[in-house]
Amino acid sequence: AQRVTQPEKLLSVFKGAPVELKCNYSYSGSPELFWYVQYSRQRLQLLLRHISRESIKGFTADLNKGETSFHLKKPFAQEEDSAMYYCALRPTSGSRLTFGEGTQLTVNP
Amino acid sequence: NAGVMQNPRHLVRRRGQEARLRCSPMKGHSHVYWYRQLPEEGLKFMVYLQKENIIDESGMPKERFSAEFPKEGPSILRIQQVVRGDSAAYFCASSRAGGDNEQFFGPGTRLTVL
Numbered sequence: 725a726q727r728v729t730q731p732e733k734l735l736s737v738f739k740g741a742p743v744e745l746k747c748n749y750s751y752s753g754s755p756e757l758f759w760y761v762q763y764s765r766q767r768l769q770l771l772l773r774h775i776s777r778e779s780i781k782g783f784t785a786d787l788n789k790g791e792t793s794f795h796l797k798k799p800f801a802q803e804e805d806s807a808m809y810y811c812a813l814r815p816t817s818g819s820r821l822t823f824g825e826g827t828q829l830t831v832n833p
Numbered sequence: 834n835a836g837v838m839q840n841p842r843h844l845v846r847r848r849g850q851e852a853r854l855r856c857s858p859m860k861g862h863s864h865v866y867w868y869r870q871l872p873e874e875g876l877k878f879m880v881y882l883q884k885e886n887i888i889d890e891s892g893m894p895k896e897r898f899s900a901e902f903p904k905e906g907p908s909i910l911r912i913q914q915v916v917r918g919d920s921a922a923y924f925c926a927s928s929r930a931g932g933d934n935e936q937f938f939g940p941g942t943r944l945t946v947l
Binding site for chain 2: 728730756760767768769770775810814818819820821822823824825826
């Protein structure tokens with residue numbers, strides 16, 4: 725069975741501070757990992773996926789298979805980053821996504 | 834392209850009634866996924882459909898829930914004899930194909946059972 729854990733329900737930082745949203749997963753095979761974001765009153769949208777290895781809006785995430793983690797990082801948080809962030813996993817042989825419970829990020833001025 | 838459309842956005846039902854949630858995928862998308870989000874929880878997969886086929890329904894409750902995606906028209910998630918525990922946000926996503934194609938999400942339908 726696959727499982728995604730986001731240990732922090734709430735995370736609050738000041739503008740300009742570094743931010744790290746934690747994500748750990750359990751899966752017996754080689755999964756694909758994603759970060760989705762939901763801004764206030766908007767729909768859920770893909771932020772980044774580990775296979776693309778790109779930085780989106782200053783965010784990066786590295787898949788660490790040894791620690792089974794996929795933490796999301798940004799060196800300098802902005803107020804517009806305030807949103808709900810979900811980590812998700814998809815088996816390489818399937819289509820269904822397994823989501824974590826989400827972390828509400830608040831960036832204070 | 835208007836994106837994935839869901840209606841209604843809000844639905845109130847009394848216990849024992851039926852709820853029908855509709856999802857129109859993005860243009861050119863033939864794969865639809867339904868997820869449910871209970872209060873204070875993450876999204877949980879329910880069912881994956883292609884046109885006229887159910888591909889994976891391993892997340893669907895065994896009773897009262899059904900889903901379809903006909904050749905013409907939207908995908909429908911149907912909940913019969915709703916109970917208070919069915920109160921949740923139901924999200925639909927669509928993709929161009931299965932596998933590693935990106936899933937695009939709709940705005941969700943919030944079901945409240947009185």
